[in-house]
Amino acid sequence: MERYKPLVKDVSIYKEIAQNIVNPLEILREAISNCHDAEAKNISILVYRNKSSNFTIEIQDDGKGMKIDDIHRFFNLGDSNKTTVGIGEKGLGTKIYFKSKKITLCTQTKDNEAYKVVMKSPWESLCDSVLPEYIVERNEVKLGNVGTSIMIEDYVIDNPEKYFNFETIKDYILWFTAAGSFKTYFANYTELHKYINNMQIAPRIFIEDRILDLKEEIAGVHQFSQPQENPKEDCGETIYKRSINYCRHFGPYHRATNIDGSYVSFQIYGTISGVNCRKNIAKLRQGETLKSRFGIYLSKDFIPFTKKVNLITDPNFHHYHLLINSQAFELTADRNNISNADDAKVKWVFDEAKKIINENIIPLASDGYFRIRRSEETEYIIKEKHRKILERLESFNTIDNLGISELPIIKKPDNESQVTLLFATIMSNEKTKHLIKYISKIGHYSHQATTDMICLDYDNNKILVEVEYKLSNIFKHDHPYKTFDYVVCWSVDLEINEKKKISDGNVLCLTKENDEWLLKYGTQKIIPIIELGKIINNLKSVNKEII
Known part of the structure; x- marks a missing residue:
């Protein structure tokens, strides 16, 4: 048994890498990438609480195992034996495991080297600015036990079951890890085999959540909805009855060139699909939406790592599920973004990808998926208009x-527009226009203007008239008292001497003089109220007396 300390000049770098993790599930991304690099055909992910009740994440594979130098590289910083320029070329990823109480690594090679490695209290040590030690001891070689197992105990997050449960693990693996790669779609492009290992092979993934007692075997390939360009109707859907189940695939698109003497290529694959299709392949986290999940992703090693929003201008970008892969992308230390966006190679990738999206993908999506949606929207609008007409006719009788x-109007007003119409009708009728005091003629009406009407009084002076269904509405709307001289309403629904503040902060008081309602602002302004309901009642009384 021997003790070792990782090789690094500054302890704080370890802590910073472990601390800056964006999503705790990234430890699965790192673990599965290592399993994949070890040529594993089967990968198991287990979560459980051990005998000490410590939350534990365990990753097992049947890869080629780790020799002693590989073990040291696992714990050292900036030390990687990868010869191809892939996601893990900097050897930083495994350091996110250090934010835990204990790391146990068991490995066995085909050459019958077997080791057990234990690192105790790595996070506690880093917080004390001390490099944690790891103990390596020879392990018993067992027949058929080639591969590696990594056990991470008490990863330092609150409520670990929230992040590491069956559904979230499965979703994350299939979307953002080497076990959710879309490389198999491009296995026929032989030149890519120089840069990506095992293009035609997808690992089998076994997920076991012993806390929830759930387990499942899944194929380790990225999830796309099944093609369905002539979908059946969804009877439970209101508008998008067919397009909700639509899905069309695009690709595989492969483009390559030479820039500054170097081979550069990129690949595109993806879909355009309805809501049901997108829901079926994504387990959204709390607060996450389909709009925030779907769109265009950049990928390296055919593993998506970040969304790229400016490659498509369509506001319906979230209906697309497009992945753009290029080995020309260099990633930031946390592997969640691109660090060389200004590189000539990357600019070429983006320019050519835009051409494919604009010239090939968007026209097909518009002619298929979005044509169906437009047709459904039109059909829905027509049906809604018909429904509302029937509804209105039914309510008319009430x-x-x-x-x-x-008067040619047969129903009492029930809104402001009806009050305006009734007011104009009374004003235009020779038998009734005398019932409207103060106002001689209507000049102009606009429901969008600051004041509804410009009218003329009997001296042909311009006056401002505000129309409301009920008088109280004038205090709910944005009407400074200087913007109206008169109010026309159907009914006065306030008490006499009641005071109300309007939008400009001034207080108006409702009074009644000589059987007329008035709004007063001190002695500075008096606003007469023309109550049409009262005028109609008076007109009815006169008609009864004549009869």
């Missing part, structure tokens, strides 16, 4: 009759 034979 409106009280006005009961004035002199």
